[in-house]
Amino acid sequence: MSVSCDARFFPAELKASAETLAKPAAEALYAIRDGSCAGGEWTGWFDWPRKSGERLAADIKEYIGKLDVYYDLVLVIGIGGSYLGTRAVSEALSHSYGIALGKAGRHARRPAIVYAGHHLSEAGLVELLDLLEERQPIVNVISKSGTTTEPAVAFRVVRHYMEKRFGKAESSRRIIATTDKSKGALRRLAEEAHYKTFDVPDDVGGRFSVLTAVGLVPLALATLDIERLVSGADEIFRALREGDPGDHPALRYAALRTAAYRSGKKIELLATGEPRLQYLIEWWKQLFGESEGKDGKGLFTAGLNYTTDLHSLGQYVQDGERILLETFLEVEQPGGEGGAGVERRIRVPHLQGDADGLGYLEQRFLGEVNAAALLGTRLAHADGGVPCLQLGVPRLDERTIGQLIAFFETACGVSGALLGVNPYDQPGVEAYKKNLFGLLGKPGFEDLGATLRRRL
Numbered sequence: 022m023s024v025s026c027d028a029r030f031f032p033a034e035l036k037a038s039a040e041t042l043a044k045p046a047a048e049a050l051y052a053i054r055d056g057s058c059a060g061g062e063w064t065g066w067f068d069w070p071r072k073s074g075e076r077l078a079a080d081i082k083e084y085i086g087k088l089d090v091y092y093d094l095v096l097v098i099g100i101g102g103s104y105l106g107t108r109a110v111s112e113a114l115s116h117s118y119g120i121a122l123g124k125a126g127r128h129a130r131r132p133a134i135v136y137a138g139h140h141l142s143e144a145g146l147v148e149l150l151d152l153l154e155e156r157q158p159i160v161n162v163i164s165k166s167g168t169t170t171e172p173a174v175a176f177r178v179v180r181h182y183m184e185k186r187f188g189k190a191e192s193s194r195r196i197i198a199t200t201d202k203s204k205g206a207l208r209r210l211a212e213e214a215h216y217k218t219f220d221v222p223d224d225v226g227g228r229f230s231v232l233t234a235v236g237l238v239p240l241a242l243a244t245l246d247i248e249r250l251v252s253g254a255d256e257i258f259r260a261l262r263e264g265d266p267g268d269h270p271a272l273r274y275a276a277l278r279t280a281a282y283r284s285g286k287k288i289e290l291l292a293t294g295e296p297r298l299q300y301l302i303e304w305w306k307q308l309f310g311e312s313e314g315k316d317g318k319g320l321f322t323a324g325l326n327y328t329t330d331l332h333s334l335g336q337y338v339q340d341g342e343r344i345l346l347e348t349f350l351e352v353e354q355p356g357g358e359g360g361a362g363v364e365r366r367i368r369v370p371h372l373q374g375d376a377d378g379l380g381y382l383e384q385r386f387l388g389e390v391n392a393a394a395l396l397g398t399r400l401a402h403a404d405g406g407v408p409c410l411q412l413g414v415p416r417l418d419e420r421t422i423g424q425l426i427a428f429f430e431t432a433c434g435v436s437g438a439l440l441g442v443n444p445y446d447q448p449g450v451e452a453y454k455k456n457l458f459g460l461l462g463k464p465g466f467e468d469l470g471a472t473l474r475r476r477l
């Protein structure tokens with residue numbers, strides 16, 4: 022059981038062109054495996070579960086088992102790769118209304134994870150503080166560089182709040198910092214305040230870091246099964262780490278999307294019929310967008326939630342500019358979260374008189390209706406000139422999400438190599454950061470600030 026890649030609705034000429042990329046894709050994988058690719062010093066994510074992830078997951082579980090504070094809410098402060106992976110996993114596997122459900126009894130839920138430091142909205146932070154006030158929070162501040170403005174500002178505010186509410190000593194037990202092992206402002210702050218710290222490995226970039234402490238600590242705090250997540254990822258890496266990967270679906274996906282790009286497609290849409298996968302799509306958008314969008318190249322990555330978006334952007338996909346490639350992310354048995362072995366399914370009920378005309382759907386599962394809508398969409402979009410791919414997993418659990426993470430990370434590394442870029446840097450992100458510093462008067466950026474203001 023693994024991630025499947027189905028190219029039935031991909032044009033024959035693009036499939037043929039992807040086949041010619043099979044050898045370069047395999048060579049790209051070998052270069053990732055031995056670190057000889059562009060940005061090879063950042064390929065620690067490959068085979069991470071076996072190298073360090075499994076041991077780390079066990080250590081984190083042990084640490085959390087010994088925590089001496091009660092908490093019912095996990096606050097993650099971070100941006101980009103420092104929060105998106107956690108959110109992708111957590112939202113895919115937690116009850117969508119977990120935060121609104123009771124804390125005890127039949128509806129007892131795991132501690133919810135909430136997020137800060139991924140925007141600069143004052144109103145957003147005010148509301149978050151309202152929520153903290155109602156709960157017993159534990160805070161995980163995450164920044165590899167330790168100097169990113171958004172999480173640094175949010176952490177200052179949250180730290181101030183925590184110290185006022187709990188006092189310095191208890192706050193120190195309620196704050197965990199995940200950052201570079203030796204440098205950066207967050208490392209210094211954490212050491213001064215005696216926070217528990219976890220390291221972001223030197224050889225893993227932010228958007229590839231979900232299986233390191235960056236994702237594993239908050240996910241374990243929220244009682245998700247991080248060992249299964251890591252071992253699910255290892256199942257994919259195991260098939261890729263030795264010998265000939267053959268026609269592995271991750272390499273196939275990389276080759277197919279590359280063939281579409283070379284044929285003139287500019288945008289890849291990742292579409293799902295499961296709202297709980299929305300943040301997996303956000304994580305995928307960053308993974309591929311930030312890795313490949315450079316040197317004037319790369320597919321722009323965007324996400325669609327079906328069937329919702331069939332009533333908004335569906336028209337464009339069907340009939341607008343033919344610059345799109347569409348990848349459907351499908352779950353065979355999406356089910357509901359939890360349920361302790363109890364089947365949680367919905368059949369379309371009987372309606373006396375059939376006034377809404379839905380009698381033909383009576384007693385059929387809603388999942389069947391959703392699957393038909395997605396298949397119908399795939400056929401329609403393929404007929405409309407959009408090359409369509411389908412990636413699939415049998416169900417959503419820690420194991421399959423771990424598999425998807427390893428699948429997409431590998432596909433991204435290979436695809437970036439086929440594109441001829443270094444997928445592990447992000448020079449383009451610096452431009453806005455410098456302008457922000459200039460406009461806010463950060464020491465050292467005064468001249469840039471003056472230049473920018475003259476343009477206003």
Ligand code: PA5
Binds near residue numbers: 100102168169172311
């Ligand atoms: O993928 C990346 O490297 C980025 O998205 C970073 O994760 C993001 O900019 C946050 O950086 P940091 O963890 O240093 O605060």
